[in-house]
Amino acid sequence: MFLTLGTTLTSGAANAINMGREHIYDGLMTRTRARPVVRKLITPNDAFAFAGVSGTLGVAALYFGVNPTVALLGGANIALYSGLYTTLKRRSITNTWVGAVVGAVPPLMGWAASSSLSDPGAWFLAGLLYAWQFPHFNALSYSIRDEYRRAGYVMTAWTSPALNARVALRYSIAMFPLCIGLSYFGVTDWVFALDSSIVNGWLTYQAYKFWLEHRNSPKVARHNGQLLDPNYKFSSSSSGSAGSGGASNGFARKLFWGSVIHLPAVLVLAMMHKKGQWDWLFGPDEEEAF
Numbered sequence: 001m002f003l004t005l006g007t008t009l010t011s012g013a014a015n016a017i018n019m020g021r022e023h024i025y026d027g028l029m030t031r032t033r034a035r036p037v038v039r040k041l042i043t044p045n046d047a048f049a050f051a052g053v054s055g056t057l058g059v060a061a062l063y064f065g066v067n068p069t070v071a072l073l074g075g076a077n078i079a080l081y082s083g084l085y086t087t088l089k090r091r092s093i094t095n096t097w098v099g100a101v102v103g104a105v106p107p108l109m110g111w112a113a114s115s116s117l118s119d120p121g122a123w124f125l126a127g128l129l130y131a132w133q134f135p136h137f138n139a140l141s142y143s144i145r146d147e148y149r150r151a152g153y154v155m156t157a158w159t160s161p162a163l164n165a166r167v168a169l170r171y172s173i174a175m176f177p178l179c180i181g182l183s184y185f186g187v188t189d190w191v192f193a194l195d196s197s198i199v200n201g202w203l204t205y206q207a208y209k210f211w212l213e214h215r216n217s218p219k220v221a222r223h224n225g226q227l228l229d230p231n232y233k234f235s236s237s238s239s240g241s242a243g244s245g246g247a248s249n250g251f252a253r254k255l256f257w258g259s260v261i262h263l264p265a266v267l268v269l270a271m272m273h274k275k276g277q278w279d280w281l282f283g284p285d286e287e288e289a290f
């Protein structure tokens with residue numbers, strides 16, 4: 001209970017600081033313009049005050065109700081998200097790699113609540129959450145790349161659509177060995193290695209189509225968002241057929257929705273195939289029985 005409460009409160013704090021810091025740019029994007037600070041329902045200082053209370057209560061709940069390691073991870077993740085990641089979003093495409101670490105920390109917190117982080121299984125689980133964010137976010141940000149660019153966010157989706165698609169494909173493929181690693185290190189049984197590969201294969205196929213569509217797209221800007229060709233013509237809308245990569249959003253949308261289905265599917269399979277889950281029915285492995 002304290003783990004869920006503390007993680008929710010620390011996550012709420014991180015999001016509140018992010019919204020307090022980005023309200024001007026959030027107002028420039030369709031996806032984020034309905035947020036409370038943008039609509040002036042609350043001020044940025046209200047958001048920061050909320051974050052202070054929520055973050056303090058969250059870290060305290062994790063420290064006293066769970067353990068100091070989990071509290072440290074929760075507190076550090078607030079700083080990583082609302083400090084480093086939020087700042088980098090407007091400076092460099094490396095923001096996405098930092099943001100992926102933020103998304104990978106909650107499973108580590110869950111693991112550290114009951115087991116040691118020296119178990120490789122913890123890192124394979126966090127690695128899975130890290131990797132998943134690339135097909136998910138790169139597909140999402142490609143569909144709305146012009147909004148990101150106009151709001152001043154330096155995202156691979158518009159600076160280099162080819163790299164954006166390549167990275168999405170690369171991390172989709174990485175999810176095969178990450179899932180197999182969960183079987184190898186005894187987090188799940190070996191059936192998970194098989195059925196997770198079917199789901200990973202499906203996502204990788206979507207990522208492959210996305211990559212095929214964009215692999216020859218020109219690089220538009222440097223990593224810091226500086227335009228390589230000042231006369232480069234951007235599309236006037238963020239949807240439809242013409243964009244920074246000169247291609248439609250068809251495969252980006254498919255990959256995005258594929259990733260939305262993929263993560264719960266893989267996690268449900270991992271729970272179903274948790275090591276020892278079916279021992280009551282089939283009995284323990286012979287090796288373990290002796």
Ligand SMILES: CC(C)=CCC/C(C)=C/CC/C(C)=C/COP(=O)(O)OP(=O)(O)O
Nearest residue numbers: 007010011014074077078081099100102103
């Ligand atoms: C325990 C703890 C502190 C957990 C933190 C969980 C958390 C906030 C994960 C967010 C991961 C992430 C990079 C989201 C994108 O943010 P964005 O800024 O790109 O999203 P936006 O464009 O919607 O603002």
